[in-house]
Amino acid sequence: MKIVLKDCVVTVQGIDFSDHVSSVEVSLSKDAVETTNFSGGGREQIAGLKSDEFSVTFQQDFAAGEVDAILYPLYNAETEFVVTVKPTVGAVSEGNPLYTGTCILLEYQPLAGSVGELSETEVTFPTQRQGITRSTV
Amino acid sequence: MRNNRQAPPVSGERLEARELNRLGTDRVRTYRNVSRHDVYGHATGEVMELTLTEGQHNALVEGGALVEITEEELPADAEAALAESVTTGEEATVVKQEAAEEISADESHEGEQA
Numbered sequence: 288m289k290i291v292l293k294d295c296v297v298t299v300q301g302i303d304f305s306d307h308v309s310s311v312e313v314s315l316s317k318d319a320v321e322t323t324n325f326s327g328g329g330r331e332q333i334a335g336l337k338s339d340e341f342s343v344t345f346q347q348d349f350a351a352g353e354v355d356a357i358l359y360p361l362y363n364a365e366t367e368f369v370v371t372v373k374p375t376v377g378a379v380s381e382g383n384p385l386y387t388g389t390c391i392l393l394e395y396q397p398l399a400g401s402v403g404e405l406s407e408t409e410v411t412f413p414t415q416r417q418g419i420t421r422s423t424v
Numbered sequence: 425m426r427n428n429r430q431a432p433p434v435s436g437e438r439l440e441a442r443e444l445n446r447l448g449t450d451r452v453r454t455y456r457n458v459s460r461h462d463v464y465g466h467a468t469g470e471v472m473e474l475t476l477t478e479g480q481h482n483a484l485v486e487g488g489a490l491v492e493i494t495e496e497e498l499p500a501d502a503e504a505a506l507a508e509s510v511t512t513g514e515e516a517t518v519v520k521q522e523a524a525e526e527i528s529a530d531e532s533h534e535g536e537q538a
Contacts, residue, residue, distance in 0.1 A: 300484060301463050301464040301474075302459065302461050302489055303463070304461060304464040345505030350488075350490030351459075351487070352459030352461070352487060352489040353459075353489040356487035356488050356489075357484070357487040358534050359487075360482060360486055360487055364479040364482060366477065367477070367479075367481055368480055368483070412494075
């Protein structure tokens with residue numbers, strides 16, 4: 288069933304930041320390892336290492352317990368943490384899968400924008416090791 | 425300046441809890457959610473037990489999302505309820521409502537006295 292994104296749930300280190308997120312992208316990617324050979328006449332590839340990541344656009348908030356207060360220590364301490372995303376606020380199910388990844392924050396722009404604009408920051412969370420997992424239960 | 429750092433433990437050496445904390449090993453601690461957001465499925469004001477790395481603990485406590493509760497601050501019956509639910513930093517189970525209500529009731533009583 289087609290859906291319109293209205294109530295995605297995004298958690299970072301267990302904190303539900305959904306009310307401070309305006310866009311989210313779950314990106315699943317594997318390296319393309321070339322194995323092209325003289326048979327077949329065309330290129331051949333196999334899957335290499337994963338490089339899954341979450342991209343989240345946060346509406347910036349510098350208050351205690353909010354976006355910057357949580358993201359900056361995670362960036363500064365180089366701590367691994369879990370990010371989860373699901374399409375709707377409902378229970379996890381076949382129609383509402385949960386995407387989970389252990390991430391590390393390597394880049395963070397706390398402040399960027401022009402006068403009169405809402406302060407937003409797009410943060411990319413690259414995943415570690417097994418990448419993003421998908422669950423339906 | 426004198427170097428007061430202790431030598432690292434020898435492999436197989438039994439470690440005291442304090443030594444484990446110094447080394448940053450994950451351990452179960454009790455927290456209260458003081459942020460406006462749900463944390464590991466717990467609403468504002470609820471108490472939970474989490475197993476976090478030192479970096480995760482620091483981020484959440486210094487960031488102002490959680491407050492660590494010591495054993496002295498935890499009511500006796502709430503402590504028993506929490507003992508039945510051990511969680512990890514990635515899968516937090518819901519703490520028994522009695523524990524959260526006990527703490528909320530204590531706070532309300534203290535507020536009235538003030």
